[in-house]
Amino acid sequence: xxxxxxxxxxRTNYLNADYGIRSWLLTTDHKRIALxxxxxxxxxxxxxxxxxxxxxxxxxxxxxxxxxxxxYNKLFTMHGIVMVFFFLIPSIPAVLGNFLVPMMIGARDLxxxxxxxxxxxxxxxxxxxxxxxxxxGGVDTGWTFYTPYSTVASxxxxxxxxxxxxxxxxxxxxxxxxxxxxxxRMRAPGLTWFRLPLFIWAHYATSLIMVLGTPVLxxxxxxxxxxxxxxxxxxxxxxxxxxxxxxHLFWFYSHPAVYIMILPSxxxxxxxxxxFARKPIFGYGFIAVxxxxxxxxGFLVWGHHMFVSGQSVYAGLIFSILSFAxxxxxAVKVFNWTAxxxxxxxxxxxxxxxxxxxxxxxxxxxxxxxxxxxTGVDVHxxxxxxxxxxxxxxxxxxxxxxxxxxxxxxxxxxxGRRYPxxxxxxxxxxxFIGFNLTFFPQFILGYLGxxxxxxxxxxxxxxLNVLSTAGASILGIGYLLxxxxxxxxxxxxxxxxxxxxxxxxxEWTTPSPPPTENFPRVPVxxxxxxxxxxxxxxxxxxxxxxxx
Amino acid sequence: MPELGAAAVLQExxxxxxxxxxxxxxxxxxxxxxxVFLITEVMFFGGMFTLYVVYRALYPEAFAYASHHLDIRxxxxxxxxxxxxxxxxxxxxxxAQVGRRRLLIGALLVTMLLGSVFLVIKGFEYHHKFAEGLxxxxxxxxxxxDTPHAQLFFSLYFALTGFHALHMVIGLGLLTWLxxxxxxxxxxxxxxxxxxxxxxxxxxxxxVWIFLFPLLYLVGFHLH
Amino acid sequence: MSEHVVSPRVYVxxxxxxxxxxxxxxxxxxxxxxxxxxxxxxxxxxAKALLVALYFMHVRYSPxxxxxxxxxxxxxxxxxxxxxxSDPLTRGLxxxxxx
Numbered sequence: 034x035x036x037x038x039x040x041x042x043x044r045t046n047y048l049n050a051d052y053g054i055r056s057w058l059l060t061t062d063h064k065r066i067a068l069x070x071x072x073x074x075x076x077x078x079x080x081x082x083x084x085x086x087x088x089x090x091x092x093x094x095x096x097x098x099x100x101x102x103x104x105y106n107k108l109f110t111m112h113g114i115v116m117v118f119f120f121l122i123p124s125i126p127a128v129l130g131n132f133l134v135p136m137m138i139g140a141r142d143l144x145x146x147x148x149x150x151x152x153x154x155x156x157x158x159x160x161x162x163x164x165x166x167x168x169x170g171g172v173d174t175g176w177t178f179y180t181p182y183s184t185v186a187s188x189x190x191x192x193x194x195x196x197x198x199x200x201x202x203x204x205x206x207x208x209x210x211x212x213x214x215x216x217x218r219m220r221a222p223g224l225t226w227f228r229l230p231l232f233i234w235a236h237y238a239t240s241l242i243m244v245l246g247t248p249v250l251x252x253x254x255x256x257x258x259x260x261x262x263x264x265x266x267x268x269x270x271x272x273x274x275x276x277x278x279x280x281h282l283f284w285f286y287s288h289p290a291v292y293i294m295i296l297p298s299x300x301x302x303x304x305x306x307x308x309f310a311r312k313p314i315f316g317y318g319f320i321a322v323x324x325x326x327x328x329x330x331g332f333l334v335w336g337h338h339m340f341v342s343g344q345s346v347y348a349g350l351i352f353s354i355l356s357f358a359x360x361x362x363x364a365v366k367v368f369n370w371t372a373x374x375x376x377x378x379x380x381x382x383x384x385x386x387x388x389x390x391x392x393x394x395x396x397x398x399x400x401x402x403x404x405x406x407x408t409g410v411d412v413h414x415x416x417x418x419x420x421x422x423x424x425x426x427x428x429x430x431x432x433x434x435x436x437x438x439x440x441x442x443x444x445x446x447x448x449g450r451r452y453p454x455x456x457x458x459x460x461x462x463x464x465f466i467g468f469n470l471t472f473f474p475q476f477i478l479g480y481l482g483x484x485x486x487x488x489x490x491x492x493x494x495x496x497l498n499v500l501s502t503a504g505a506s507i508l509g510i511g512y513l514l515x516x517x518x519x520x521x522x523x524x525x526x527x528x529x530x531x532x533x534x535x536x537x538x539x540e541w542t543t544p545s546p547p548p549t550e551n552f553p554r555v556p557v558x559x560x561x562x563x564x565x566x567x568x569x570x571x572x573x574x575x576x577x578x579x580x581x
Numbered sequence: 582m583p584e585l586g587a588a589a590v591l592q593e594x595x596x597x598x599x600x601x602x603x604x605x606x607x608x609x610x611x612x613x614x615x616x617v618f619l620i621t622e623v624m625f626f627g628g629m630f631t632l633y634v635v636y637r638a639l640y641p642e643a644f645a646y647a648s649h650h651l652d653i654r655x656x657x658x659x660x661x662x663x664x665x666x667x668x669x670x671x672x673x674x675x676x677a678q679v680g681r682r683r684l685l686i687g688a689l690l691v692t693m694l695l696g697s698v699f700l701v702i703k704g705f706e707y708h709h710k711f712a713e714g715l716x717x718x719x720x721x722x723x724x725x726x727d728t729p730h731a732q733l734f735f736s737l738y739f740a741l742t743g744f745h746a747l748h749m750v751i752g753l754g755l756l757t758w759l760x761x762x763x764x765x766x767x768x769x770x771x772x773x774x775x776x777x778x779x780x781x782x783x784x785x786x787x788x789v790w791i792f793l794f795p796l797l798y799l800v801g802f803h804l805h
Numbered sequence: 806m807s808e809h810v811v812s813p814r815v816y817v818x819x820x821x822x823x824x825x826x827x828x829x830x831x832x833x834x835x836x837x838x839x840x841x842x843x844x845x846x847x848x849x850x851x852a853k854a855l856l857v858a859l860y861f862m863h864v865r866y867s868p869x870x871x872x873x874x875x876x877x878x879x880x881x882x883x884x885x886x887x888x889x890x891s892d893p894l895t896r897g898l899x900x901x902x903x904x
Contacts, residue, residue, distance in 0.1 A: 620878035
């Protein structure tokens with residue numbers, strides 16, 4: 034295995050340890066695999082974003098002038114499938130998690146590096162399958178694949194898409210499995226559970242959800258394929274089945290899936306808030322345990338997607354009460370992050386702007402979730418734009434802001450380069466404004482009764498739709514900016530040393546970029562996390578570093 | 582009589598991958614990884630078991646009469662075959678633990694043989710079902726109460742046993758890999774994680790069948 | 806997973822018990838005991854699965870974390886089955902959400 038090179042040798046980090054495409058495609062270094070994922074999920078994000086753009090363009094006018102209903106059905110289906118399965122689920126865990134989990138716990142790599150690489154290949158194969166489905170006719174069932182439409186009536190590429198998602202699910206399962214074993218067995222000496230960074234707690238909880246939930250999605254999609262392919266009855270009411278059972282199995286995964294999407298983001302926020310408030314986090318234990326609570330409770334609430342499906346009212350009652358309960362641990366986090374800011378020495382670098390945006394937008398998304406958990410309200414706004422706005426506040430206002438914040442925060446560590454701070458702050462602001470302009474009107478539209486998944490709407494809804502589309506274009510610019518300046522910074526960004534932010538955490542004790550083996554000697558941990566209040570806390574800002 | 586390979590073999594067995602601190606950590610991590618994987622398998626089959634539980638609760642008569650069409654002798658034989666294969670698999674692991682190479686290889690081969698017997702019998706059963714028109718779909722011919730819901734039973738029967746058989750085939754592949762490794766002296770008292778974890782997988786597949794047998798074959802047994 | 810070496814005699818003993826339990830489950834299924842048929846069949850299946858897990862899979866000699874993982878997984882399966890089952894079994898009990 035590679036040894037850490039002599040400092041006189043320019044090959045000192047994981048980026049230049051080896052050259053050539055084979056060294057990347059056959060790597061087992063978790064940091065390189067993280068970058069492979071970074072490229073793949075970015076590509077899929079652009080694909081999903083293009084679908085979103087087409088949707089918003091169609092919705093500029095009340096009539097069906099850009100596309101017909103069949104095509105529109107495919108657009109929102111494919112937007113959902115790509116964004117959920119190929120961007121939101123993998124993004125933070127596969128990019129930031131893969132890069133940082135071993136480093137944060139003082140390990141040389143994950144427990145199973147080859148399985149890590151395998152998970153990336155599985156992701157790519159699944160993505161290609163799904164892209165194939167989209168290029169050869171598309172899918173129009175909604176990302177939710179409800180039966181019997183998906184198994185009997187739809188004449189689109191349901192099976193191909195289902196196979197693609199089935200395959201990609203294993204990427205998720207293997208990533209989660211790797212994290213669980215790594216965190217249990219490979220922590221550095223002295224790194225007890227309650228000294229772990231909250232990013233690790235978040236990824237541990239996320240991994241539990243990944244391994245417990247994703248297999249149920251896998252079997253459900255397999256059964257959809259079997260029912261459709263062999264024309265047998267499992268969910269099809271005409272052949273004796275119960276279509277609501279499909280929904281139960283589907284949402285058993287897909288509700289916890291939203292916690293897969295948000296928990297890692299919350300982990301990022303915990304790291305960023307403490308660093309840019311220069312304060313230990315408030316209520317570390319509560320935040321750590323709340324991650325596990327979200328993972329557990331998140332599995333008990335899936336029926337709140339099915340209040341009007343024909344599910345029994347009794348079951349709906351139970352799911353509703355439990356959905357209120359699952360909001361509590363999330364609220365605990367929001368309170369604790371806010372309390373961390375109180376009397377902190379707050380600075381507003383780009384990662385912090387994203388984190389602050391996260392707290393506000395996630396709170397709105399979460400509170401509207403409580404409205405929806407109330408069965409009496411949900412009956413009226415189910416399948417309207419209120420729902421669309423709710424989950425985009427969490428997924429975009431929450432998860433994606435956390436992703437971008439994390440990318441910016443750890444970018445100097447990953448590449449040894451600063452991004453241009455001015456541009457980054459402006460981009461964060463543009464994203465924030467664009468996001469709110471896109472999705473706040475949708476709360477109103479939904480409340481007023483505009484249904485989702487329709488390519489036409491009554492003319493009185495047009496003004497709000499135009500606002501939303503305008504917001505979407507601003508949001509798009511907001512996303513293009515980081516894409517541009519981050520790539521620019523790879524070549525022209527100022528070089529940094531080990532700890533440009535003066536942050537606590539083992540990953541900041543290594544050079545930027547880190548060597549392949551991460552740590553020349555196994556670190557020993559004897560301090561609590563986030564020791565910003567100790568005299569030995571890292572200085573900020575770090576004195577301008579010598580070139581690495 | 583322990584049959585260890587040469588010193589070089591021992592050396593290879595004592596090596597550990599670079600991300601681990603020592604062999605013990607590697608062994609623990611590997612085992613933990615397989616157990617987590619088995620839990621994913623529990624949830625995978627769990628989806629189908631859920632459908633079974635719900636539909637049987639709703640349509641008990643249909644399920645009982647449909648189940649009566651399965652050949653309980655073949656089911657019982659297969660159950661015995663699989664339980665025996667679990668015994669031989671456990672003996673194979675024992676062989677690796679105490680360095681008895683011939684026992685290891687022999688037990689692995691017998692396990693594979695029994696697994697193949699299981700699949701052959703399963704193949705016969707599927708063929709019978711096809712011939713009797715009990716495969717759900719266009720050609721489904723069934724005489725008994727509540728045909729649509731009886732068809733659900735058969736859909737679940739094929740889904741459950743089909744995925745189970747698929748896992749058996751994968752298991753046979755894993756065992757082949759183990760036999761090849763065992764013949765090259767890769768496994769011994771110092772290093773036998775792969776044998777242990779493939780054993781765990783094999784036993785798990787056995788446990789799934791331990792539940793499938795009563796749930797699929799014995800529901801309507803008392804009906805004559 | 807421990808390095809505890811289980812004697813082949815134990816394995817063979819467990820094997821015999823498993824065969825006996827299999828015979829018992831077939832025999833008991835021949836009688837119509839109503840709802841008890843299912844209970845007995847599942848109880849025997851659980852017993853067999855426990856024996857395979859504890860002895861063949863060495864769970865009896867495994868660290869606590871293994872026990873935690875197994876119980877956690879089974880608990881999750883129970884959640885899936887019971888919550889899903891609660892819907893079709895209670896439809897119509899409290900009226901309907903859609904008139």
